Amino acid sequence: MKEAITGAAVLLLCGLAFAGEPPTGPSDVRWNPGAEDCATSTQPPLQVHRLDAATFVLRQNPCASFEANLMYLLVGDERALLIDSGAIADPASMPLASTVMALLPQRAGVRLPLLVAHTHSHRDHREGDAQFASLPGVEIAPPDEQGVRRRYGFRQWPDGVAQLDLGGRIVHVLPAPGHNDNHIVFHDERTRALFTGDFLLPGRLTVDDAHAFEASAQRVAAFVRDRPVSQVLGGHVELDVDGNLYPHGATFHPRERDMALTKADALALPAALADFNGIYATHANFVITNPKRNLALLAGAVVLVLALAIWGVVRLLRRRRAARASA
Numbered sequence: 001m002k003e004a005i006t007g008a009a010v011l012l013l014c015g016l017a018f019a020g021e022p023p024t025g026p027s028d029v030r031w032n033p034g035a036e037d038c039a040t041s042t043q044p045p046l047q048v049h050r051l052d053a054a055t056f057v058l059r060q061n062p063c064a065s066f067e068a069n070l071m072y073l074l075v076g077d078e079r080a081l082l083i084d085s086g087a088i089a090d091p092a093s094m095p096l097a098s099t100v101m102a103l104l105p106q107r108a109g110v111r112l113p114l115l116v117a118h119t120h121s122h123r124d125h126r127e128g129d130a131q132f133a134s135l136p137g138v139e140i141a142p143p144d145e146q147g148v149r150r151r152y153g154f155r156q157w158p159d160g161v162a163q164l165d166l167g168g169r170i171v172h173v174l175p176a177p178g179h180n181d182n183h184i185v186f187h188d189e190r191t192r193a194l195f196t197g198d199f200l201l202p203g204r205l206t207v208d209d210a211h212a213f214e215a216s217a218q219r220v221a222a223f224v225r226d227r228p229v230s231q232v233l234g235g236h237v238e239l240d241v242d243g244n245l246y247p248h249g250a251t252f253h254p255r256e257r258d259m260a261l262t263k264a265d266a267l268a269l270p271a272a273l274a275d276f277n278g279i280y281a282t283h284a285n286f287v288i289t290n291p292k293r294n295l296a297l298l299a300g301a302v303v304l305v306l307a308l309a310i311w312g313v314v315r316l317l318r319r320r321r322a323a324r325a326s327a
Ligand SMILES: [Zn+2]
Pocket: 120, 122, 179, 180, 198
């Protein structure tokens, strides 16, 4: 299904779901671009795209939040999994929970239970939790590192792979710290898609811990190497079709590139991180950056410029004093 749909079409969509369609290939959805002047935008805050009969992508409009987070709903026979809950807690401005709940099928008059999980604990991936907090049949996975270890049963973090059984649909969970210390990625056996949050996306790969990130990239590459991966779906799209980054905070994403990366990108990530200069590196489908390091370098440069300026002033004053003394 190629067209993106809005929340209003969700009920109609539920009737279409579970028709036994095979998983689709890379998505060619066109997301609403947001606007430079959001006050004049009439685009809905949330857009839903059906990837297959039981897999949905939800995307926050850049005007609702410049982060424009992507979220993923995977429905099994017995329960459903929401990967990330986005940047906005207020249901009046982001109807996330109502949209997701309307997408869940019913069994004997009861909606399938839902697990709200997170790729990691950055706020733009979990603010929407608040909307699910009081809903029956919903479990919200803890986003902190200890909670993640406990919930998925990781004994040797960051080694090991956990499984979620959604009922006829197994989802593998892999630790992937480095962007932040509790990051995980998901591999869905049904669609063969790899859901990577901020670990791997068409945009900025923001490094917090370079060693952990590289080790995670090696583990994830080893996991996918001999497995089918239909597409790699991250938490944001920050590149246009020409490979240019949107400025940080941009609410307008004209000519956005395809949301999907590929298995080749996942396999290329370890070498890209091994070669990372620690500051900034551009690759075909992503940019690696270390804002903490960049900030430290900037601070160092400012200190150096100030020191040089002070040294210059002191030298000038000394010369003048010497000139006066010899006059
Ligand atoms: Zn993040």
